[in-house]
Amino acid sequence: MSDFEPLPPDLAALFESEKRAYDDDHALKERVLSHVEWAVALGAPPGGGGGDPGGGAAPHGAHGGMDGGAGAAGGAHAAGAVHAAGAATAAGIGMKTVVAATVSAFVAGGAVGGTVVKTAIAPPEPHIAVSAPAPSDFRGAPRPTFIAPPPIATLEEPSALAPLEPEPAPKASANAPPPAQTGDITREREVLDAARAALARGRPEDAIAAAERHAQRWPRGYLVEEREAVLIQALALAGRRDEAERRANGFRKAYPQSILLPAIDAALASP
Amino acid sequence: MREVQPPEASALAPSFRSLFEAEFGFVCRSLRRLGVRDADLQDVAQELFVTVHQRHGEYDPSRPLRTWLFSFSLRFAANYRRLARVRGHVSDDVLERRGTSKNPNAEARDLVLRGLEALDFDRRTVIVMCDLEGFAAPEVAEQLGIPVNTVYSRLRLAREDFRRAIGALDTPQPAAVAQKAGGAR
Numbered sequence: 001m002s003d004f005e006p007l008p009p010d011l012a013a014l015f016e017s018e019k020r021a022y023d024d025d026h027a028l029k030e031r032v033l034s035h036v037e038w039a040v041a042l043g044a045p046p047g048g049g050g051g052d053p054g055g056g057a058a059p060h061g062a063h064g065g066m067d068g069g070a071g072a073a074g075g076a077h078a079a080g081a082v083h084a085a086g087a088a089t090a091a092g093i094g095m096k097t098v099v100a101a102t103v104s105a106f107v108a109g110g111a112v113g114g115t116v117v118k119t120a121i122a123p124p125e126p127h128i129a130v131s132a133p134a135p136s137d138f139r140g141a142p143r144p145t146f147i148a149p150p151p152i153a154t155l156e157e158p159s160a161l162a163p164l165e166p167e168p169a170p171k172a173s174a175n176a177p178p179p180a181q182t183g184d185i186t187r188e189r190e191v192l193d194a195a196r197a198a199l200a201r202g203r204p205e206d207a208i209a210a211a212e213r214h215a216q217r218w219p220r221g222y223l224v225e226e227r228e229a230v231l232i233q234a235l236a237l238a239g240r241r242d243e244a245e246r247r248a249n250g251f252r253k254a255y256p257q258s259i260l261l262p263a264i265d266a267a268l269a270s271p
Numbered sequence: 272m273r274e275v276q277p278p279e280a281s282a283l284a285p286s287f288r289s290l291f292e293a294e295f296g297f298v299c300r301s302l303r304r305l306g307v308r309d310a311d312l313q314d315v316a317q318e319l320f321v322t323v324h325q326r327h328g329e330y331d332p333s334r335p336l337r338t339w340l341f342s343f344s345l346r347f348a349a350n351y352r353r354l355a356r357v358r359g360h361v362s363d364d365v366l367e368r369r370g371t372s373k374n375p376n377a378e379a380r381d382l383v384l385r386g387l388e389a390l391d392f393d394r395r396t397v398i399v400m401c402d403l404e405g406f407a408a409p410e411v412a413e414q415l416g417i418p419v420n421t422v423y424s425r426l427r428l429a430r431e432d433f434r435r436a437i438g439a440l441d442t443p444q445p446a447a448v449a450q451k452a453g454g455a456r
Contacts (some may be wrong), residue, residue, distance in 0.1 A: 002400055003404075003407050003408050004408065004423070004426060005427070007402055009431070011402070011430070011433070011434070013382060014379055014382065015403055016404055017376055017379035017380065017383075018300070018304075018379065018380050018384075018403065019300075019403065020296065021296070021298040021299070021300050021303070021380055022299035022300050022303075023296035024296075025299070026297070028299070028312075028313060028316075029295045029296075031313060031317075031322060032295065032296075032313060032316050032317045033283075033291060033320075035313075035317040036283065036320045036321050037282050037283055037315050037319045037322065038282075039322060040282040040283060040324055074367070086315070096427070104423045218439065238309070255328035258313070259317075259321070
């Protein structure tokens with residue numbers, strides 16, 4: 001209960017209308033949960049954009065963290081290979097890169113050799129990603145979507161895997177809404193969890209097949225970013241490096257700030 | 272070749288999932304109220320929760336969970352705002368929607384967010400913590416590292432600034448907007 005001077009009734013009523021915002025946004029909640037799950041599975045490092053939150057024993061003291069940058073140092077100070085630095089600097093990757101500054105690439109390191117690959121990236125700048133809106137659009141750029149990739153006919157036909165390209169910007173008026181994502185996030189997750197598990201067991205063909213099923217069923221699903229990441233990793237693991245590289249280039253264009261990029265780079269970098 | 276362990280069915284600990292389920296709305300509200308734009312909310316929220324997941328073991332259950340979570344929101348929002356300034360990013364997306372909403376609840380929310388956007392960050396933080404989230408003055412003082420009396424004075428000034436800001440907007444006044452929103456619930 002608040003111990004302050006009571007709010008004037010009009011402000012109290014106004015604030016009341018805001019108090020439960022986002023409680024019922026189940027779609028956003030599911031999307032965030034899926035991304036968190038994948039990021040955790042890929043071993044995002046401690047630190048992140050939040051810096052030290054104070055924990056429990058130490059005073060919370062958020063004030064001390066407001067000067068920024070501390071979280072980045074926490075995430076990136078574990079030195080190691082820097083082979084993902086190009087991706088980090090290519091598109092002004094902010095917070096996501098820092099959160100992913102040290103990535104345990106369970107696919108590249110785990111599935112191939114059973115070792116965990118640590119990738120450290122010095123963050124190019126403070127670590128919060130801010131969408132860069134066009135001058136006429138302060139709502140910010142819409143989240144990228146992909147053109148649905150063609151079905152992967154058979155694993156014997158690798159050419160069927162066309163590289164991904166970001167969906168072209170709509171030519172209609174600037175006020176036209178971006179193409180909507182459509183999918184079933186719960187079932188999408190089931191399919192992609194199977195892909196992830198196959199990959200971790202060293203069965204890239206099964207992972208590719210699961211990713212294909214996802215692509216066919218949900219070409220514009222909520223988890224396209226995750227699908228493409230696991231597919232690229234599976235292609236690399238299967239030795240189809242040209243396809244993996246081509247697809248990774250499309251991924252970088254469409255998701256320049258993806259937290260999954262270091263894992264992709266690690267998969268491509270592994271022999 | 273060493274045996275590779277398959278991943279867990281879920282990479283997330285049950286305790287974290289419970290926290291996420293219960294506090295997702297709170298975290299999103301906090302981020303928005305502290306200035307994270309709607310277009311960036313998903314990205315910032317997911318990075319925040321990844322960090323919370325990593326620090327989850329450090330949480331002291333004898334302390335209020337929301338205070339702990341708010342410290343994450345505060346830092347992510349502060350860093351976000353600093354980077355937005357560095358990039359010359361101006362204003363807030365709520366301004367884009369001025370007068371366009373047909374939903375009374377959305378209209379009320381927009382009015383709140385636009386009023387908050389006019390405040391400096393310190394005052395904004397205090398009014399969000401005190402008036403919107405109901406934190407007690409000592410909690411706010413500890414969180415922000417300021418004396419309790421400063422919390423009171425900052426809140427008084429924040430309320431004045433807020434009322435002045437929404438009064439300057441070309442919108443119905445708060446009582447009318449809140450009444451419409453209340454009728455819609």
